[in-house]
Amino acid sequence: xxxxxxxxxxxxxxxxxxxxxxxxxxxxxxxxxxxxxxxxxxxxxxxxxxxxxxxxxxxxxxxxxxxxxxxxxxxxxxxxxxxxxxxxxxxxxxxxxxxxxxxxxxxxxxxxxxxxxxxxxxxxxxxxxxxxxx
Amino acid sequence: xxxxxxxxxxxxxxxxxxxxxxxxxxxxxxxxxxxxxxxxxxxxxxxxxxxxxxxxxxxxxxxxxxxxxxxxxxxxxxxxxxxxxxxxxxxxxxxxxxxxxxxxxxxxxxxxxxxxxxxxxxxxxxxx
Numbered sequence: 001x002x003x004x005x006x007x008x009x010x011x012x013x014x015x016x017x018x019x020x021x022x023x024x025x026x027x028x029x030x031x032x033x034x035x036x037x038x039x040x041x042x043x044x045x046x047x048x049x050x051x052x053x054x055x056x057x058x059x060x061x062x063x064x065x066x067x068x069x070x071x072x073x074x075x076x077x078x079x080x081x082x083x084x085x086x087x088x089x090x091x092x093x094x095x096x097x098x099x100x101x102x103x104x105x106x107x108x109x110x111x112x113x114x115x116x117x118x119x120x121x122x123x124x125x126x127x128x129x130x131x132x133x134x
Numbered sequence: 135x136x137x138x139x140x141x142x143x144x145x146x147x148x149x150x151x152x153x154x155x156x157x158x159x160x161x162x163x164x165x166x167x168x169x170x171x172x173x174x175x176x177x178x179x180x181x182x183x184x185x186x187x188x189x190x191x192x193x194x195x196x197x198x199x200x201x202x203x204x205x206x207x208x209x210x211x212x213x214x215x216x217x218x219x220x221x222x223x224x225x226x227x228x229x230x231x232x233x234x235x236x237x238x239x240x241x242x243x244x245x246x247x248x249x250x251x252x253x254x255x256x257x258x259x260x261x262x
Contacts, residue, residue, distance in 0.1 A: 014156040108227035
């Protein structure tokens with residue numbers, strides 16, 4: 001296997017969100033995800049990439065093709081060095097937003113994936129890791 | 135500047151979204167559509183998303199906003215052609231697009247618009 005198993009994409013502009021979506025689409029296709037599973041992962045990535053850009057003032061998306069027993073999956077880490085999230089419980093609530101969004105980004109993204117981990121420190125930044133298994 | 139074309143068909147406006155939109159492009163479309171509704175005194179707007187492979191909360195909100203704004207300007211909006219995988223994902227994401235009329239394809243969307251505008255037949259929020 002000469003294909004890279006992991007990589008990184010910048011999230012510095014709105015165009016980067018589009019590129020991140022396209023990259024996730026390509027990776028989920030390589031993993032032969034079903035169309036619905038591809039769409040869920042791409043949509044979750046779009047929400048989290050936008051969060052990193054708008055609330056985190058830009059960041060990166062790390063990706064990794066992962067394997068556990070017989071299952072293959074895609075792991076994505078969205079990292080920013082923004083202001084962090086003071087109240088994670090509130091941020092994960094449907095309909096709550098500190099910006100002008102719908103407040104569905106974090107909670108919605110969590111429902112679209114198999115594993116979701118949010119780590120945020122005020123003043124240091126936010127890291128969201130998601131995994132979807134085939 | 136990059137923009138999504140708005141076609142005029144009599145009293146209707148037809149928009150076909152064929153590109154993976156970045157956020158500003160979606161906002162621009164919202165702006166262009168409100169101007170076009172007013173300029174042409176349009177009675178209906180049909181938004182075809184049959185080639186869109188993803189609708190996230192930002193695009194979902196844009197569609198809901200266009201629908202609400204159109205209603206205030208006197209135009210009904212119908213969203214047509216959503217792919218099943220997109221619909222499944224949208225609902226799981228938590229967006230059920232309340233207040234947005236939908237139809238399976240352009241033809242049915244047109245029929246729904248006519249019914250809504252002429253006020254005949256069964257005017258429900260959603261047509262199959």
